[in-house]
Amino acid sequence: MTTNPDSTRRVTMRDVARAVDMSPMTVSRALRGDETVNPKTRATIRDKAAELGYVYDTTAQAFRTQKSGFVAVTLPSINNANFAETFRGLTDALAGSGLQLLLGSTGYSVEKEEQLVGQLLTRNPEALILTGGHHTDETRKLLGAARIPVIEIWDLPDAPLGHVVGFSNADAMADTVAHLASKGHRKLAFLGASAVSDWRGAARRDGVIAAAAKLGLPPVTMIDAGQAPVSMRDGAQAVAAIGPSIADFDALVCVSDPVAFGALNACRRLGLDVPGDLAITGFGQFDVAMVSHPRITTVAVHANEIGARAADVLRDVFAGNNAPQVIDVGSEFQPGETS
Amino acid sequence: MTTNPDSTRRVTMRDVARAVDMSPMTVSRALRGDETVNPKTRATIRDKAAELGYVYDTTAQAFRTQKSGFVAVTLPSINNANFAETFRGLTDALAGSGLQLLLGSTGYSVEKEEQLVGQLLTRNPEALILTGGHHTDETRKLLGAARIPVIEIWDLPDAPLGHVVGFSNADAMADTVAHLASKGHRKLAFLGASAVSDWRGAARRDGVIAAAAKLGLPPVTMIDAGQAPVSMRDGAQAVAAIGPSIADFDALVCVSDPVAFGALNACRRLGLDVPGDLAITGFGQFDVAMVSHPRITTVAVHANEIGARAADVLRDVFAGNNAPQVIDVGSEFQPGETS
């Protein structure tokens, strides 16, 4: 057992260097796998480092090199299978690149996002990935000054901050509405969040309204499911609150699959037949929509791909290649058994 | 517009200090809200910092103070409502403490966990929160050497690494089995992951077996739903693969609510009545269990509370108070309409 001058102090490269009688610089090179270091020397250093219980200090590296190795990501909520899947896509695609994701959730609030971005920027992230295209002016200012790549995902913003990997939520609804109209459904209702907090939800709502108008359907009725994020429970409660007269509508277009699932099961409890008495559609191709009996008509989104493509953009940008400014990953209408 | 010596260089405290003709130390104090700084001075400094677009460098702070401000967290998967909820509980409880969560997911693999822990430790986290109580020897060694608080959550390990906030997965199943037995169900099957990867799932399985044995029920049949994480789809596929003979069992105990939901809907597709032909139970009180019609019999876990209590432990430990070594948050059997 080697004597330790101060048992509480951390083991540094200097300690390893002393132990192998080399300069810290060589240790640094060896531990990072620099080819110029003699293989034998490298092995000696690595062994000694392990023996001493040396732990590399990424903070010091980040400080010295002014590269944090972080990519900051904001999500509205991590408790959402689709956003979680995007995060996973990012993580997987970035694995091995030496980049670490720094996650923050905004709770669907642009003010919270602003605060979060401010916090995250103090960690010197090498890039910032924001879910959604709506931000406060202050957020835009912060990001403009930050001089790092910014990617907005899950939307196709009118005024992008930088790169974009997303799809049109409004367009995605057009197919759903067309499908419903083709089945003879005319009286549509839209079930979604009330507030303007959920901009993706609002875009879907507007898409439904526009598509219905274009097809000559009567005005779409809005049903309030509460504050974003709207859950299964919210969908069920909204339908339960209305009662059997929900079937006065021909079709209930829901902002997401969980909401649609809640609505579907509330309808069942009311003794209504879906789609006989009322058609129901969702959004996002969540597992619950595919497994549910009946299967819920939905729109498939490419949550994982959004993350993977965002990672591609980052790789390109970091490599100095120019990456596409806007990547539209699209979405696909998925007819189910509820419409 | 002030002249900038080098337009690409970042704005530092020194720059702010020069601009207000003060020392960097005073700027440092002012920006951190040190009371000893004259309020007027503080305001001047803050204004000038904002004007110059100064962004605080947490990396430099972390380096200088040797306190990263990070708490590392490992989750088996973030695409799981319960783990996501625990993360949220942690985030909320830690908000305002100046601590930032550093998240990594292990994919239900202890080897991946080992690698992840190694990575996370290089960031000098001030504490480490691990989901689960099973780790490789190397992981245990790393954590032993790290000399930071470690909290294991979601389990009650036999040999804890440090603090524990969890519950007994095995005990939780006892009530479920007792309930099923009281309803006259004797032939039980357990539907869960095959591999030993999901230790919590295995603990539940063992709990079912033990409880059944204790009540004098015949041996429990194991049904393989594939590799962890087992999803709704896996649950549905497993039942579909077996077909109507699944009703030869009296009750199907599922490792989680999503699996139970998949099984339930697969049964429906087979024309089986639940619970008439077959009782089904789940675990975790996921939304889908509560909203489903019929409501799925389940076990309520306190996912959010696990996060919140873990944060409490951290606060205590950092404050130098001694925190409880093991916090059992328990779980509650929740009868539903599927049993």
Place this chain on the structure above:
DNA sequence: CGGTAACATGTTATCGGTAACAACAATTGC
């Protein structure tokens, strides 16, 4: 009015790596 306390600000050294450059040894080519 002198001395001490309370307040406000400044000085110095440092956290642990690594870029840039320097230096020396071993090898190669002619």
Place this chain on the structure above:
DNA sequence: GCAATTGTTGTTACCGATAACATGTTACCG
């Protein structure tokens, strides 16, 4: 056999904030 090249290791300075200590200034007291 000597210059040029390649391979390997070392030296120096620095990234940006802040703990610890020092210093100057004003307020207050008997």
